[in-house]
Amino acid sequence: MRDTEEVILNIFKNNLSKELNTEFLVKEIYTQEYKEIEELLNSTDRTNVHNGKRRKFQLHRKILYYINKLIESDIIKVSKTVDKGEKYFVLKTEEGDTIIEKGYRKIIITKPTLSTTQIEQYESKGVMRKYREDSWINRFNSILLECSKNSESSRLYNLVKECLTDVNDTVALNEFEYVLREMSEKEITDFLNKICRDTESYDKNMSIILNIASVNNKIYHFIDEYTNINPKFVNVIFNISNKDLQKNSKIIEHIIKEFSKQKIKINIKNNDLSIAPYFKGKAGIYNFDDEDWDVYTKKFRGNVIGVSCSQSQIAISINRFFEVYHTDVEFRHAVLNAAKTLLTANNIQRRKSNEYFRNINTLNNPNAADFYKFSRNYIRFWNYDWHKDIQENNNLFELIKSTKELVDNFCYSEETVYKSCGIPIRFKIAFSSAFRNFDPKFMGERDYKKATVKRAEDYYTGEMKNFIVIREKMFEIFDGGDRLRIFRTSDFETTDIIHEFSILLNTYKIPLFTYDFSGLRGMVKLTNFL
Amino acid sequence: MIINEKNCMDAWKKSLKHIIDNGADFKDRDERICREVLNLIVNIEHPETDYDAPIDSMRKFEWIYPSVEELSSIILNKEDLAIYEFSYGPRIFNFLGKKDQINDYIIPLLKKDPNSRRAVISLFNPATDSDILNKSVPSLLFIYFKIKDGKLNTTCFIRSNDFFIGWPGNIYQIYLLQKYVADKLNTKTGALSTISCSAHIFQENLENINKIL
Numbered sequence: 198m199r200d201t202e203e204v205i206l207n208i209f210k211n212n213l214s215k216e217l218n219t220e221f222l223v224k225e226i227y228t229q230e231y232k233e234i235e236e237l238l239n240s241t242d243r244t245n246v247h248n249g250k251r252r253k254f255q256l257h258r259k260i261l262y263y264i265n266k267l268i269e270s271d272i273i274k275v276s277k278t279v280d281k282g283e284k285y286f287v288l289k290t291e292e293g294d295t296i297i298e299k300g301y302r303k304i305i306i307t308k309p310t311l312s313t314t315q316i317e318q319y320e321s322k323g324v325m326r327k328y329r330e331d332s333w334i335n336r337f338n339s340i341l342l343e344c345s346k347n348s349e350s351s352r353l354y355n356l357v358k359e360c361l362t363d364v365n366d367t368v369a370l371n372e373f374e375y376v377l378r379e380m381s382e383k384e385i386t387d388f389l390n391k392i393c394r395d396t397e398s399y400d401k402n403m404s405i406i407l408n409i410a411s412v413n414n415k416i417y418h419f420i421d422e423y424t425n426i427n428p429k430f431v432n433v434i435f436n437i438s439n440k441d442l443q444k445n446s447k448i449i450e451h452i453i454k455e456f457s458k459q460k461i462k463i464n465i466k467n468n469d470l471s472i473a474p475y476f477k478g479k480a481g482i483y484n485f486d487d488e489d490w491d492v493y494t495k496k497f498r499g500n501v502i503g504v505s506c507s508q509s510q511i512a513i514s515i516n517r518f519f520e521v522y523h524t525d526v527e528f529r530h531a532v533l534n535a536a537k538t539l540l541t542a543n544n545i546q547r548r549k550s551n552e553y554f555r556n557i558n559t560l561n562n563p564n565a566a567d568f569y570k571f572s573r574n575y576i577r578f579w580n581y582d583w584h585k586d587i588q589e590n591n592n593l594f595e596l597i598k599s600t601k602e603l604v605d606n607f608c609y610s611e612e613t614v615y616k617s618c619g620i621p622i623r624f625k626i627a628f629s630s631a632f633r634n635f636d637p638k639f640m641g642e643r644d645y646k647k648a649t650v651k652r653a654e655d656y657y658t659g660e661m662k663n664f665i666v667i668r669e670k671m672f673e674i675f676d677g678g679d680r681l682r683i684f685r686t687s688d689f690e691t692t693d694i695i696h697e698f699s700i701l702l703n704t705y706k707i708p709l710f711t712y713d714f715s716g717l718r719g720m721v722k723l724t725n726f727l
Numbered sequence: 728m729i730i731n732e733k734n735c736m737d738a739w740k741k742s743l744k745h746i747i748d749n750g751a752d753f754k755d756r757d758e759r760i761c762r763e764v765l766n767l768i769v770n771i772e773h774p775e776t777d778y779d780a781p782i783d784s785m786r787k788f789e790w791i792y793p794s795v796e797e798l799s800s801i802i803l804n805k806e807d808l809a810i811y812e813f814s815y816g817p818r819i820f821n822f823l824g825k826k827d828q829i830n831d832y833i834i835p836l837l838k839k840d841p842n843s844r845r846a847v848i849s850l851f852n853p854a855t856d857s858d859i860l861n862k863s864v865p866s867l868l869f870i871y872f873k874i875k876d877g878k879l880n881t882t883c884f885i886r887s888n889d890f891f892i893g894w895p896g897n898i899y900q901i902y903l904l905q906k907y908v909a910d911k912l913n914t915k916t917g918a919l920s921t922i923s924c925s926a927h928i929f930q931e932n933l934e935n936i937n938k939i940l
Contacts, residue, residue, distance in 0.1 A: 496860075540791055548800060550810040558809045565809035610790050617893030618793050619900065620801055621812050621863040 201226070201263050209273065209288045211555065216276045216285035216362070219264070223256045230256065315534040315541075316511070324518040325535060326639045328480050328510045329365040334542050335553040338510055338575070339367040339483045341474060342503035348379035350388055356502060356560070357392055361399045363557055367478030369404040371503070377407075377415040385415060386422050389431075396430035403431045404476035408468075409448060410441045416448055424455040432477045434709075438468040439702045442695060449698070450691040456714070457685075457694075463712040464680070465698060471708045475678050476506075479634040481577050482709060483507060484678030486625075489571045500564040505557075507677075509542045510575035511535045512631040515593075516644060517580070525596050532576060532600045536607050536626055539574040543624060570623065575677050576604070577631035580644045598674050601628050627677025649716065651687040656700050669706050680709040686716040729768045734777045735898055736784075738769050742890055743936055746928050760930035767888075767926035771898075774919040778902035781895030788935055793896065802900035803907065812863040815900070818850045819870075829904075833872055834911045837879075846872040867897065872908060878917030879909040888923035891932050891939075897921065 208225050209217065224231050234256070237249030264286060267273045276287040319325035327333045340360055347353045353376065360368045370376070380388065396403050407416070423433065435452065442449060456463050466475045473490035476483050483506050485493070493504060513535065518528060550569075551558065558565040581593060608624050615622045633640045648664055655661055668681050681701075685694070694712065701710050728745060732738035750762035785792045793801075805820030805827070820827050828848040836843050851868045855861070869884040883901050888894055902919060909916045928936060 537791060544794070544797060547808065547810050548797065550808050551806060554809070561809075566812055569810050607790075613889075614790050614892050615793055616863070617866075617889040618798060618801070618896030619815050619865070619867060619893075620793055620797065 216287050218285050219257050222260050315537045322521050326512045332365045333509050334545050336365040337505050338507040340505050341369040341371050344372045344375040348375040350380050350384040361401050366480050367402040369476035371406045371474050373405045373407050374411045382418045389422050393426050393428040402478045405433045408436045409445050420455050424459045427459050434464045436466045436468050453691045453694045460714045466709050467702050475709045481629050481632045482678040482680050497567045501561045501567045505572040508572050512577040512635050514579045515581040529600050536604050573625040573627045575627050577629050579631040629675045629677035630679050647684050649684045653697050665705050680711050681707045682711045684713045684716045731770045733772045736780045738771045739781050761927050763927040767923045770920045772918050774902050782899050785895050841874045878915045880917040881905040882920040885923045887925045890926050891928045891936050
């Protein structure tokens with residue numbers, strides 16, 4: 198009996214970053230028996246299916262007995278309960294090394310020790326925050342999976358499910374057009390339903406990235422199903438160039454019609470400005486450096502299931518920072534301390550990478566190292582005075598710009614120091630803006646000016662031009678990606694919106710913009726789409 | 728040029744001074760101004776007295792120097808961590824997943840024949856490292872062990888050696904390996920020597936180097 202409890206503990210030890218459910222434990226512990234049960238469940242004979250269900254239930258009950266004993270002993274705890282009361286469990290341990298030996302063989306479990314002394318003072322004053330502190334070291338922050346290599350429905354779904362437990366924010370599915378080509382309409386619907394359910398269960402985001410120029414006719418089915426589900430945690434990024442906009446106007450009209458009807462945001466990435474993917478998490482926008490992406494596609498794409506985009510991240514509330522502190526020097530010092538904390542976090546990740554990222558390493562075997570090659574960390578900024586005009590903002594631009602240079606130099610020096618000591622590391626920090634969902638409690642209310650557009654002519658007003666120019670400048674500093682959010686109000690024809698997209702794609706250097714229809718009153722006129 | 732000193736700190740300072748005074752400047756691929764001397768040999772008679780002193784000195788500066796745990800893990804841990812392109816430990820203790828060069832070769836060899844001149848290990852793998860597109864290639868190429876007067880002497884061959892930032896870490900790591908082998912052989916540690924093909928410093932570090940000197 199004690200043996201089974203030890204086996205369970207060892208499974209938790211080997212999956213430190215994961216929340217495990219009963220089914221996972223049953224499969225791990227009774228592998229052979231579970232295979233037999235699966236065969237029975239897949240049988241066409243009703244008696245066999247009935248027997249399979251009965252035996253599966255018995256195994257679940259057996260494991261739950263031991264799990265409950267471990268819960269009573271205060272060793273594991275319920276982390277969450279999802280659909281139909283299904284429970285997930287995690288180890289109930291403190292930071293550092295935990296040795297469980299009371300009645301068991303000695304089991305040493307290492308949980309990350311969070312070295313945060315450099316930013317403690319800022320955290321305690323509510324101006325700085327780590328993203329999902331409990332898992333900010335032992336999980337990836339965001340990863341991108343390549344659909345071109347994993348377009349078969351069950352393989353892709355299994356990968357997604359595996360990866361959702363290994364990230365603490367977002368999984369992006371790049372070149373989803375391959376999936377549309379490979380899967381049947383029914384498989385697309387099933388896949389969408391499953392990922393929408395899973396992202397909610399795991400409280401993670403997912404970005405579906407589609408190149409409009411390469412989609413087939415199943416895009417219409419996908420759009421209809423997606424907007425019908427209207428998922429909370431799955432967004433779509435449409436990669437478009439100005440040329441694509443004209444060539445694929447029928448598809449884009451359909452997207453505008455269906456998305457606006459459900460008041461779902463449309464995210465457009467300008468392919469003419471950036472070749473690297475952009476995607477959207479809870480914490481903010483993610484992207485890859487264009488040069489890195491070029492190297493990745495030429496040398497590594499295809500060796501791996503995808504690529505890690507980011508490891509750890511910290512947000513800074515700028516308005517609140519300057520309520521507590523008052524000088525630029527203090528700001529630069531604070532951001533540099535955040536960078537040092539990220540370096541420390543990366544050091545732990547490196548040393549424990551085989552333990553924390555075991556599943557991902559296995560999935561990428563024998564090229565596991567390639568998966569990490571383009572990963573960065575993020576420092577995100579919240580509430581940085583967009584309601585002020587450009588002149589007043591100029592100081593802030595210069596401050597963020599000079600701070601970015603300081604952080605880049607720090608990263609370069611550290612890479613050099615480590616490489617010189619025989620430790621070939623990659624250590625990069627990207628700047629970006631934060632979303633409120635980074636941590637709604639910490640962020641508080643958003644303090645910025647909304648860009649509202651009622652018609653295409655609004656883009657030619659001095660006020661709007663100034664606004665977008667500021668954002669263009671910010672995009673240059675925010676190398677981790679950013680987005681321009683346009684609130685579209687008033688009735689429109691779909692062709693009006695395409696014209697507005699064209700203005701943004703042609704006139705400005707804005708790699709990603711979002712059309713938000715939440716301000717629309719009621720339904721858009723039916724005649725608009727006839 | 729050969730520099731002979733009793734301890735690590737004196738050897739380090741003398742080498743830095745030698746490079747400053749005799750080195751030739753050039754720009755590296757990152758456009759950094761580098762001052763270099765070729766084929767610098769440094770012999771440290773008693774590395775055991777202060778093998779960690781140079782890395783302690785490096786912690787006084789604004790950067791974060793790798794922790795002693797990470798430095799020792801890099802040289803002594805045979806586990807191949809996926810996150811590194813390469814790591815010294817696996818190349819020493821599990822070369823190509825096949826050969827523990829220390830426990831399966833050096834130690835049995837020197838136990839059998841304490842006068843052997845064949846006790847050399849390689850950290851360079853031409854199959855993967857001789858690739859012009861490869862940006863991360865080991866600097867530490869070979870380590871040679873020799874028992875003399877009942878002590879284990881160690882010599883390492885380094886192709887490219889940042890003497891200010893890298894050498895302190897290298898010395899710390901190699902001494903740990905020297906001690907590991909000496910303990911297994913029940914001998915004492917002897918001298919530690921480095922042969923650096925390109926021994927260099929960077930202009931941007933001159934101010935800090937002068938603080939050490």
